[in-house]
Amino acid sequence: MEDELMGLSLNEEEDEILQIQIEPNIEGGEEVFRGVHIKDLGDKRFLFQFYHVMDLERVLKGSPWTFNNHLLILHKFQCRDDPFKVPLFRASFWVQVYDVPIGLFLESLAIRLGNFIGEFLEYDGLTLGKENRNYLRLRVNIDVRKPLKRRKKILFYGKCSYVEFKYERLSLFCFFCGRLGHNDSFCEAKMALGVEVTEMG
Numbered sequence: 001m002e003d004e005l006m007g008l009s010l011n012e013e014e015d016e017i018l019q020i021q022i023e024p025n026i027e028g029g030e031e032v033f034r035g036v037h038i039k040d041l042g043d044k045r046f047l048f049q050f051y052h053v054m055d056l057e058r059v060l061k062g063s064p065w066t067f068n069n070h071l072l073i074l075h076k077f078q079c080r081d082d083p084f085k086v087p088l089f090r091a092s093f094w095v096q097v098y099d100v101p102i103g104l105f106l107e108s109l110a111i112r113l114g115n116f117i118g119e120f121l122e123y124d125g126l127t128l129g130k131e132n133r134n135y136l137r138l139r140v141n142i143d144v145r146k147p148l149k150r151r152k153k154i155l156f157y158g159k160c161s162y163v164e165f166k167y168e169r170l171s172l173f174c175f176f177c178g179r180l181g182h183n184d185s186f187c188e189a190k191m192a193l194g195v196e197v198t199e200m201g
Contacts, residue, residue: 041083063092064169071144071171071180089145092121094168097136101156109154110138117149117165118142135166147178 037049050056056076059065065072073088075081097113107123113136114120122139142148151162174182177189184190 043084045083045088047077047083064171066169066171069172073144089143090141091144092139092141093170094124094137094139096166096168097138098134098164098166099161100136100163101154101159101161104154104156105136110136113152113163113165114138114140116152144180148173148180150178 035051036055037051039047039049041047048059050059060074060076063072063074065074071091073091075086075088077083077086095114095117097110100109107125110123111120114123117140119141120138121141124137124139148167149165151164153160153162171180172183173180174184174187174190176184176187182188
C-alpha cells in the first residue's frame with residue numbers, strides 16, 4: 001500500500017513537465033505566488049521546487065492534496081535528505097470530532113484525541129460557536145499505512161459514550177479495511193476473505 005500512496009503511474013503525455021506560471025497577487029506589497037517547478041525523480045516520486053517560501057507554506061498548510069483522487073504524500077525537503085529514501089507515509093488531515101459531551105469542547109481533549117488518531121498538530125478553537133458548529137476540529141498527522149480511526153469511547157462523569165471522527169478532504173478510501181489508497185472494489189483484505197463485492201447503482 002505504501003507504494004500505491006507514494007505516487008502515481010503516468011503515461012508519456014502525463015509525464016511531461018508542466019511549468020506553472022501564475023500572475024502574482026500582491027498582499028502587503030509582497031508577491032504571493034511565483035510558481036513551482038516539478039521534476040519527476042522516477043520511482044513514483046516528484047520534487048516540487050517553489051520560488052517563494054510563502055507558496056511552500058501555503059501548500060504544506062493546505063494539505064492534504066490529491067491527484068486523480070489519490071493522496072499526495074508531502075515531505076519538506078532538507079539539504080541532507082535523499083529524495084529517494086525519504087519515507088513517504090505520513091499525511092496531515094483536519095478531523096471533525098462529533099458527539100462530544102457538552103462541557104468537553106476543550107483543547108486538552110482535542111490533544112488527547114489527536115494523539116489517539118495519530119500525532120496531534122493543531123486545535124481549531126477560533127471557529128467554535130460559529131455557524132452552529134457542534135464538533136471539535138483538530139489537525140493530525142497520521143500514518144496512512146494504517147486504518148483510519150473512526151471513533152473513540154470516552155468516560156465523562158461516570159458515563160461512557162463514543163465520539164465519532166470525520167476526516168476533511170479524504171481521498172480514495174476503503175470502507176471495508178479503513179485504509180487510504182483504494183476503494184472497496186480493490187481491497188486485498190476483502191478479496192482474501194472472499195467477501196463478495198456489491199455493485200451499487
